[in-house]
Structure formats: C-alpha cells, structure tokens
Ligand SMILES: NC(=O)C1=CN([C@@H]2O[C@H](COP(=O)(O)OP(=O)(O)OC[C@H]3O[C@@H](n4cnc5c(N)ncnc54)[C@H](O)[C@@H]3O)[C@@H](O)[C@H]2O)[C@@H](O)CC1
Ligand SMILES: Nc1ncnc2c1ncn2[C@@H]1O[C@H](COP(=O)(O)OP(=O)(O)O)[C@@H](O)[C@H]1O
C-alpha cells in the first residue's frame with residue numbers, strides 16, 4: 001500500500017515519509033566490502049567551481065558507496081585530493097574546464113554537471129560522453145543547461161536517467177509555465193517523452209517518473225544555500241551506485257538530504273546552515289532509519 005495524496009484533482013501523488021522510505025531502504029550487508037559497495041564517478045568542476053565537485057564527491061562517500069572518483073579539469077587535482085583524501089581523482093587534459101571525458105574505471109553510477117560550466121569544448125565533451133555512456137547517470141546543473149540548448153541530445157539519454165533541475169534549470173528545459181498545475185503537466189510530459197526521472201527541486205521537492213509523482217516530506221529553508229544541490233547529486237549518485245533502482249535512489253537521496261536539515265536546524269538555525277552541514281548530518285539521517293526498525 002502506498003501513501004497516496006490527492007494534492008490536485010488531476011494528479012495522484014505518493015507522499016514520501018519514513019514509512020514509504022522504509023519500504024525502499026536496504027540495510028547494510030554485514031559481509032560487504034568497498035569493492036561491492038558501489039563505485040560512483042562525479043564529473044564536473046571548472047576554474048572557480050571545483051568546490052561543487054568536492055561537495056558532490058564527499059556527499060557520495062558519506063552516503064555509503066565504497067569508492068568515489070572525481071573527474072575534474074587539471075586545476076582541480078590538488079583541491080580535491082587535499083580536501084577529500086578518500087576520493088580518487090582523474091583529470092582532463094585541459095587546465096580550467098573539461099574537454100574530453102575518458103576513463104578506464106568501471107563505476108556503477110555517474111553524475112555529470114556540478115560546476116562544469118558551459119565552455120564550447122565542455123559542451124562537445126558532454127555530447128561525446130552521452131553518445132557512448134551506458135552507465136546509470138545523474139545529470140545536474142550546467143550539464144542540464146547545455147542540454148537545454150541542445151534538446152536533440154536528450155534522446156541520447158538511457159531510460160530512467162535522473163535529472164535534477166532547480167526551477168530555473170527546469171524552465172530552461174521545458175519552457176515557462178503559468179501555474180503549478182501546468183508545471184507538473186509539462187514535467188510529466190517531458191519525463192514520458194524522454195523516459196527520464198525528473199527531480200523537481202524546490203520546497204518541497206517532487207520526483208516525476210512518467211505519470212507518478214513522489215512528494216518529499218523532509219527539508220526546510222536552511223537548504224537555500226550554495227552547493228546544497230551539488231550535495232544532493234552526490235547522494236543520489238551514491239545510492240544509484242549501491243544498486244538502488246533509479247527512482248528509489250532519487251526518492252531516498254532527497255529524503256535523507258532534507259532530513260539532514262531538519263536534524264541540524266536546532267543547532268544551526270536557518271541562516272548558518274551550509275551545504276557541508278548536509279554532509280555532516282547524513283549519518284544521523286541514516287540512523288533514524290536504522291533506529292526505526294528496532
Ligand atoms: N562551490 C561551488 O563551486 C558551487 C558551484 N555551483 C555551480 O555553479 C553553476 C551555476 O549554478 P546556479 O544554480 O547558481 O546557476 P543558475 O543560473 O542555473 O541558477 C541561478 C538562478 O536560478 C534561479 N533559481 C535557483 N533556485 C531557484 C529556486 N528554488 N526557485 C526559483 N528560482 C531559482 C535564481 O533566479 C538564481 O539566480 C552550476 O554549475 C553549479 O553546479 C553552485 O552549485 C554553487 C556552489
Ligand atoms: N526553501 C527551501 N526549502 C526546502 N528545500 C530547499 C529550499 N531552498 C532550496 N532547497 C533545496 O536545496 C537544494 C538547492 O539545489 P540547487 O539550487 O541546485 O543548489 P546549488 O546549485 O547551489 O547546489 C535543492 O535540493 C532544493 O530542493
């Protein structure tokens with residue numbers, strides 16, 4: 001039984017609370033090791049925006065995958081290695097932006113976009129990558145903006161690719177809307193046309209998978225801070241690498257991400273909460289699920 005909610009006469013929405021999450025949450029196997037716990041690859045960053053990939057990569061690790069690799073322009077090499085020593089780093093041939101995405105590792109999930117910028121060479125690199133990629137994928141930030149300018153590339157995306165637009169990025173992809181209802185209808189059409197999972201970030205965040213809408217129950221205005229979306233991308237990608245079905249990776253990632261802000265609020269207040277505080281509280285968010293089972 002799902003927790004259906006009728007937010008609008010034309011749409012059936014499943015409300016994602018702890019009960020719904022516990023149906024999807026996978027408890028850790030006591031015998032697991034880093035080699036089978038999932039390997040996530042985060043592709044992004046450009047000069048001045050390497051921090052976005054640091055946030056995504058650290059969030060991916062703290063969400064539980066066994067291995068995390070970041071693919072960044074050369075200028076990001078030391079920044080990532082020093083700020084997160086647990087993450088392995090691959091670099092592009094270019095110093096300040098990504099121009100050629102090649103790697104010999106075999107990750108189970110990839111994210112592309114945080115901080116990647118929109119240089120022409122980066123646009124071409126994204127196009128080449130999308131033509132050949134077969135690994136489960138999360139697309140965010142400037143990679144979405146590049147797709148908005150090259151809509152024919154959307155047909156290159158494998159079924160159930162996850163995209164995570166904030167409202168402005170969504171508008172660039174689907175065009176303007178005149179009402180909330182129209183926004184949902186256009187997003188559902190877009191999701192069905194390209195067979196994508198669309199994470200409509202907002203307050204609250206909704207995940208659209210064809211006709212189905214999942215409304216998240218956690219989170220608060222503390223999340224209105226630079227980099228909190230980059231963290232969400234890392235969390236969803238980590239869950240995808242840990243073999244969650246794409247829609248469940250999105251739903252669980254969004255739920256845990258919001259819960260971190262609810263947990264931290266009494267200590268940080270709304271204003272002084274920053275994206276790194278999401279990462280710090282992922283463990284406590286997971287523990288609410290572990291403890292709910294006892
Ligand atoms: N430390 C870093 O390196 C950071 C890098 N970032 C990267 O910077 C690039 C630009 O991202 P931005 O998102 O700032 O740029 P965008 O131009 O896509 O979005 C900024 C504008 O979108 C609108 N917007 C955003 N959220 C909205 C909401 N919830 N409701 C209504 N309007 C909303 C606002 O008008 C805002 O000015 C991305 O590649 C991103 O990954 C950011 O994530 C911030 C942190
Ligand atoms: N007022 C709010 N209430 C709840 N969640 C919010 C609020 N404002 C922003 N968020 C969440 O914060 C994240 C912001 O993502 P994004 O705009 O991509 O940030 P960035 O690109 O800076 O990392 C999204 O998950 C969004 O749902």
Ligand SMILES: [Mg+2]
Nearest residue numbers: 141166229230
């Ligand atoms: Mg963003």
